[in-house]
Amino acid sequence: MAKVTVVGAGNVGATCANVLAQKEVASELVLIDIKEGLSEGKILDMFQTASLLDFDTAIRGVTNDYAATAGSDVVVITSGLPRKPGMTREELIGVNAGIVKEVVANVVKYSPEAILLIVANPMDTMTYLAAKTSGLKKNRVIGMGGALDSARFRCYLSKALNVNTNEIEGMVIGGHSDTTMVPVVSKATYKGVPVTNFVGEDAIKQVVADTMVGGATLTKLLGTSAWYAPGAAAAYVVESILRNQMKVVPSCVMLEGEYGQRDICIGVPAVIGRGGVEKVLEIPLTAEEKALFDKSADAVRATNAVLKEINVL
């Protein structure tokens, strides 16, 4: 059976670990943080739910002990500062790039065959950094943002149509950014029928706007970044990998010509299975959606360029 490590025992990492443990996605799970006792405490608390919730994933919390993470099949990297109200994800790069680079080096030292799932923000650039520095094949480095943004898009669509969330299909591609992510309205459906058949243009515009600032809305309400949906979204990707579910998950992956882009990690629909990114799906976009995607790629490239300016790449 499989082993998962979650780096960062804060809000998102602990939530992801909790979902994975409850769903018994892996036989073994390690939670690791730099803050003394934090992982140990969160895991002890989780362990005390095992008899109540009836799961038996072997869970362990450690402080800075990467040897305990050895042989992990999947490593989720959530270590890094979250944004505060009014901040953009891109503003986190100065601190988080250093953290992610160091964590990736520690992780691959002990788990050279791992698939990395990058969550820390600015996620597209942190995924690019991991892809460039880990030495892993490109299909083994995945960024999580699209799974969350798509879940938010489906929530807002379900409210606009007043239907069950699970009856709605919808995906968000492009960068994981308030201003440039691309909710793909042309492919959003209610039971296979375009959502535009059920609601007017103004309602759709509102759904798109709400989706794009979905994270900022929660940051304003909570005073910090959200965690239930981000943690569950990361666990969803891990489950698709370890159970080889081959789900199509909008994910941040290294492109080599797909969607007309190369040498960039950005959100596109990807088939996620035991090998990581099994395939990038090239879906037809409208001219407007393609233009928005290209604009989003330009924005991600601009953030990637900062990695060189601050000497982490």
Ligand SMILES: NC(=O)c1ccc[n+]([C@@H]2O[C@H](COP(=O)([O-])OP(=O)(O)OC[C@H]3O[C@@H](n4cnc5c(N)ncnc54)[C@H](O)[C@@H]3O)[C@@H](O)[C@H]2O)c1
């Ligand atoms: N990609 C997404 O969709 C998405 C969604 C939500 C949050 N995020 C990002 O995820 C990150 C974590 O968010 P959070 O709300 O859990 O923050 P948090 O502050 O609650 O947790 C972060 C944890 O990382 C730990 N950490 C810091 N440096 C470390 C290191 N070198 N090694 C190990 N652990 C280290 C901290 O001690 C802390 O416990 C942030 O960057 C946030 O912006 C991404």
